[in-house]
Amino acid sequence: MAIIKVIVAFTGICLAFYFYSGTDVFEDDMLKGKKVIVTGASSGIGEQMAYHVARMGSHVLVTARTVDKLEKVVAQCKQLGAASVHYIAGNMNNMTFAKQVVHEAEKIFGGLDMLILNHIGWTYFNYFDGNVDHIRDLLEINVLSYATMTVAALPMLKKSNGNIVVVSSIAGKVPSPLSVPYSTTKFALDGFFSSLRIEFVQQKIDVSITLCVISYIDTDSAVKSVSGVITQPPAPKKECALEIIKGGALRKREVYYLYRAAKIPLLIRDWAPEFLEYLTLKNYDVKNLPKKE
Ligand SMILES: NC(=O)C1=CN([C@@H]2O[C@H](COP(=O)(O)OP(=O)(O)OC[C@H]3O[C@@H](n4cnc5c(N)ncnc54)[C@H](OP(=O)(O)O)[C@@H]3O)[C@@H](O)[C@H]2O)C=CC1
Numbered sequence: 257m258a259i260i261k262v263i264v265a266f267t268g269i270c271l272a273f274y275f276y277s278g279t280d281v282f283e284d285d286m287l288k289g290k291k292v293i294v295t296g297a298s299s300g301i302g303e304q305m306a307y308h309v310a311r312m313g314s315h316v317l318v319t320a321r322t323v324d325k326l327e328k329v330v331a332q333c334k335q336l337g338a339a340s341v342h343y344i345a346g347n348m349n350n351m352t353f354a355k356q357v358v359h360e361a362e363k364i365f366g367g368l369d370m371l372i373l374n375h376i377g378w379t380y381f382n383y384f385d386g387n388v389d390h391i392r393d394l395l396e397i398n399v400l401s402y403a404t405m406t407v408a409a410l411p412m413l414k415k416s417n418g419n420i421v422v423v424s425s426i427a428g429k430v431p432s433p434l435s436v437p438y439s440t441t442k443f444a445l446d447g448f449f450s451s452l453r454i455e456f457v458q459q460k461i462d463v464s465i466t467l468c469v470i471s472y473i474d475t476d477s478a479v480k481s482v483s484g485v486i487t488q489p490p491a492p493k494k495e496c497a498l499e500i501i502k503g504g505a506l507r508k509r510e511v512y513y514l515y516r517a518a519k520i521p522l523l524i525r526d527w528a529p530e531f532l533e534y535l536t537l538k539n540y541d542v543k544n545l546p547k548k549e
């Protein structure tokens with residue numbers, strides 16, 4: 257039995273290497289003149305992604321809720337050399353607005369090449385408090401708005417043989433404590449977009465779907481939420497953002513931007529879940545966790 261597990265594991269590693277090792281080389285001019293939507297672009301990883309595609313000469317439409325932050329991002333995108341840059345402000349808890357963002361791109365650009373789905377709604381980093389309504393609200397913002405924008409954008413993406421880039425997390429691949437609502441939404445993204453990718457293959461729809469599996473990044477909101485509890489240092493948001501853009505442009509199925517140790521859970525999550533739980537809990541210092549009111 258053990259030998260069979262070893263053979264299956266070895267075969268799996270070889271296949272993973274074959275499918276994920278891609279020899280494609282990214283060139284900045286791959287995005288020159290491309291029409292790109294970036295959601296959650298007023299700060300953090302989304303802001304950095306907007307700057308990268310601007311620097312590469314794309315037409316950029318950025319969106320989030322906060323107008324003054326978006327205006328600063330637009331100004332910086334112009335400085336960096338965007339072919340054109342616009343913003344539309346609104347809340348992704350509203351599916352009408354989610355569709356409106358795509359329609360705005362169609363009006364401004366006349367088409368779409370890359371849809372980068374990145375925004376997330378507020379959530380706590382603490383033990384699950386039993387509030388299922390919060391999970392429902394977070395599913396609207398983190399999942400249903402992604403699906404809504406995908407459906408609205410698909411006609412344009414089919415014409416351009418474009419890309420859908422879905423920013424997810426290691427929390428959407430490996431269970432972990434203190435982020436139950438958030439992890440719920442990220443696992444849902446994998447279910448929706450990885451299943452949709454199979455249907456695209458079946459229907460010969462040449463639109464790529466890139467799911468990005470990211471670990472702790474040094475964005476203000478993440479550091480504010482988890483510092484002191486997460487023991488490993490965060491990775492740089494600018495580099496993370498570039499890896500996401502590269503993966504989308506190269507039409508990768510998945511992008512992994514993980515601190516070294518985070519790769520281990522992915523390898524053992526199906527073979528030794530108890531050992532994985534032991535390793536996971538070693539990464540938390542819950543005595544620093546703020547006491548819930
Ligand atoms: N930082 C990290 O450690 C990690 C992040 N990720 C993923 O990366 C992505 C970006 O994370 P990060 O950059 O840290 O997040 P930030 O909090 O820095 O940015 C979140 C963005 O989403 C926007 N946003 C928040 N709520 C809404 C809403 N209701 N409607 C529309 N836009 C909204 C915010 O702008 P505004 O407030 O103006 O609306 C902001 O632009 C997320 O998908 C996250 O899951 C994955 C792994 C690790």
Ligand SMILES: C[C@H](CCC(=O)NCCS(=O)(=O)O)[C@H]1CC[C@H]2[C@@H]3C(=O)C[C@@H]4C[C@H](O)CC[C@]4(C)[C@H]3CC[C@]12C
Pocket residue numbers: 376377378379380381425426427430431432435438470471472473477478479481482486
């Ligand atoms: C708690 C973070 C979400 C903070 C938030 O509410 N952002 C929106 C702010 S706003 O509404 O005011 O604009 C989580 C965002 C990213 C998470 C981290 C992540 O995905 C990587 C790790 C995954 C692991 O499973 C748990 C630890 C993580 C570092 C995780 C922690 C929670 C986030 C920082």
